[in-house]
Amino acid sequence: MVFKNIRIKPWIKITFIIAFLIEMVIFIILSLNVLGNGFLFLTSSSLSEIVGIYFSQYIIGILIIIGLTVFATKYGSKIQLVYELTNYIALIAIFPGLIYITINFLIDPIGIFYYFFVHLVYAVAISIVASIILKKLSYRTIPQYDIEEMKALEKGQALLDVEDLKVHYPLLKGILRRQIGAVKAVDGVSFSIKAGETVGLVGESGCGKTTVALAILGLIEKTSGKLLLKEELLPKDYSRIIRKSVQMVFQDPDASLNPQLKVVDIIAEPLKNILGITNRIKLRRHVLKLLEEVSLKKEHLDRYPHEFSGGQKQRIIIARALACNPELIILDEPTSALDVSVQAQILNLLRDLQKTYNYGFLFITHDLSVVHHIADRIAVMYLGKIVEIGNKNQIFSNPTHPYTKALLASRSEVSGEDQEITFVLSGEVPSPIAPPSGCSFHPRCYTESYNELCTRDAPHKIEVEEGHFIWCVNEEVLRDTHDFVF
Ligand SMILES: Nc1ncnc2c1ncn2[C@@H]1O[C@H](COP(=O)(O)OP(=O)(O)O)[C@@H](O)[C@H]1O
Ligand code: SF4
Numbered sequence: 001m002v003f004k005n006i007r008i009k010p011w012i013k014i015t016f017i018i019a020f021l022i023e024m025v026i027f028i029i030l031s032l033n034v035l036g037n038g039f040l041f042l043t044s045s046s047l048s049e050i051v052g053i054y055f056s057q058y059i060i061g062i063l064i065i066i067g068l069t070v071f072a073t074k075y076g077s078k079i080q081l082v083y084e085l086t087n088y089i090a091l092i093a094i095f096p097g098l099i100y101i102t103i104n105f106l107i108d109p110i111g112i113f114y115y116f117f118v119h120l121v122y123a124v125a126i127s128i129v130a131s132i133i134l135k136k137l138s139y140r141t142i143p144q145y146d147i148e149e150m151k152a153l154e155k156g157q158a159l160l161d162v163e164d165l166k167v168h169y170p171l172l173k174g175i176l177r178r179q180i181g182a183v184k185a186v187d188g189v190s191f192s193i194k195a196g197e198t199v200g201l202v203g204e205s206g207c208g209k210t211t212v213a214l215a216i217l218g219l220i221e222k223t224s225g226k227l228l229l230k231e232e233l234l235p236k237d238y239s240r241i242i243r244k245s246v247q248m249v250f251q252d253p254d255a256s257l258n259p260q261l262k263v264v265d266i267i268a269e270p271l272k273n274i275l276g277i278t279n280r281i282k283l284r285r286h287v288l289k290l291l292e293e294v295s296l297k298k299e300h301l302d303r304y305p306h307e308f309s310g311g312q313k314q315r316i317i318i319a320r321a322l323a324c325n326p327e328l329i330i331l332d333e334p335t336s337a338l339d340v341s342v343q344a345q346i347l348n349l350l351r352d353l354q355k356t357y358n359y360g361f362l363f364i365t366h367d368l369s370v371v372h373h374i375a376d377r378i379a380v381m382y383l384g385k386i387v388e389i390g391n392k393n394q395i396f397s398n399p400t401h402p403y404t405k406a407l408l409a410s411r412s413e414v415s416g417e418d419q420e421i422t423f424v425l426s427g428e429v430p431s432p433i434a435p436p437s438g439c440s441f442h443p444r445c446y447t448e449s450y451n452e453l454c455t456r457d458a459p460h461k462i463e464v465e466e467g468h469f470i471w472c473v474n475e476e477v478l479r480d481t482h483d484f485v486f
């Protein structure tokens with residue numbers, strides 16, 4: 001995996017530490033002289049009044065140089081690969097400015113009184129230029145990886161295992177931001193995805209689907225649970241590791257595309273930032289190949305996002321997701337903002353790409369017809385938990401959990417034209433802040449298997465058939481023959 005190999009070489013850090021020590025010694029010697037000057041002023045009766053200004057100017061100057069250099073170093077560059085070195089770079093870049101201003105305090109102790117701000121501007125500029133040069137130099141020491149050809153994965157190999165994932169958003173109140181509770185957005189979700197497989201994650205809006213995706217990508221902190229990538233347990237700080245292997249396509253193409261960048265730059269961004277490729281010709285050639293993968297053309301390279309239709313924009317986003325040759329792609333309602341005919345094109349494109357490269361897809365949607373079209377396995381979520389999981393045929397021909405049955409029954413009432421699903425279950429979705437006790441579906445459960453245990457006991461995993469499970473308190477539900485009359 002490329003990202004794991006991008007490690008700053010130890011000799012760079014050692015060189016930086018030596019440079020820092022040398023600069024510090026020079027600076028200490030010079031500033032001792034500034035201190036000496038101050039005492040000379042004190043002993044000279046005509047200069048004793050300016051000693052306070054002399055010292056305060058010096059200290060303010062130092063603080064401003066440090067502050068602005070640290071800020072420029074940390075926030076002035078988008079090159080994430082040298083992120084690990086930014087503290088070292090800031091420390092080293094501060095000193096040229098400090099030494100410059102100190103020398104000026106020594107050369108002309110009286111004149112500095114009048115030209116302080118001019119020298120301060122020069123000093124800050126010197127430090128920021130030093131920071132830029134150091135960043136560029138450090139960036140060059142990082143090995144650039146050749147753009148990998150898009151390789152097909154081995155079908156069926158384990159890609160991602162999610163085990164008992166929980167994400168509780170804290171609810172904060174007051175000026176002191178005291179925690180008064182938590183939104184249990186995801187509350188113990190487990191599933192796995194293999195190469196070449198599409199897992200559909202379905203459920204009503206607000207049941208925690210997007211939160212699952214964001215937690216997998218490390219974009220939000222998980223409260224607990226384990227994530228395994230290709231059977232390897234991911235470490236605590238895994239977001240950087242996962243960024244190459246797992247890509248995400250969001251619902252709204254407009255929000256995901258920077259309107260000021262040309263398509264070529266949008267798709268080249270991950271190639272630069274994640275793979276460390278800087279050669280422009282190489283980048284352009286690779287971006288063109290990616291555009292062709294999603295049925296766009298050479299003439300689209302230098303256009304801006306607003307010149308494309310919704311479907312084309314989503315193709316650009318898919319091309320960007322493919323740029324790092326990922327293994328798993330999370331698609332969060334990728335077609336909900338598109339017209340039905342365009343939806344079908346995008347779904348077919350995804351299927352073709354998967355056939356060729358065996359990507360794993362986690363396909364998040366509230367739309368059961370979409371999931372029917374694309375998924376191999378389906379996980380049904382309700383209020384932060386998976387309530388049923390199985391392959392597509394098992395879920396569609398033998399839905400067993402009362403919630404899944406209701407979802408499917410409401411779908412059958414949908415007319416061909418109207419893609420909106422109207423949930424006809426009685427009652428409201430309960431709040432994830434205080435989910436109902438026992439089975440969180442109990443206030444809406446309509447089956448004859450419902451009993452008082454449902455309000456008390458946590459549902460457990462029940463096997464319906466091979467690879468098909470539900471979470472319920474009562475095994476009687478397997479024999480439930482409830483016919484829907486809505
Ligand atoms: N940043 C947040 N802070 C607090 N609650 C949140 C936050 N993001 C989402 N939620 C809540 O978590 C629950 C799940 O949200 P989400 O994962 O977006 O659901 P879905 O994608 O299924 O519509 C919702 O109740 C939502 O209000
Ligand atoms: S545990 Fe009880 S309330 Fe929950 S789905 Fe099963 S029967 Fe219904």
Ligand SMILES: [Mg+2]
Pocket residue numbers: 206209210211332
């Ligand atoms: Mg969502």
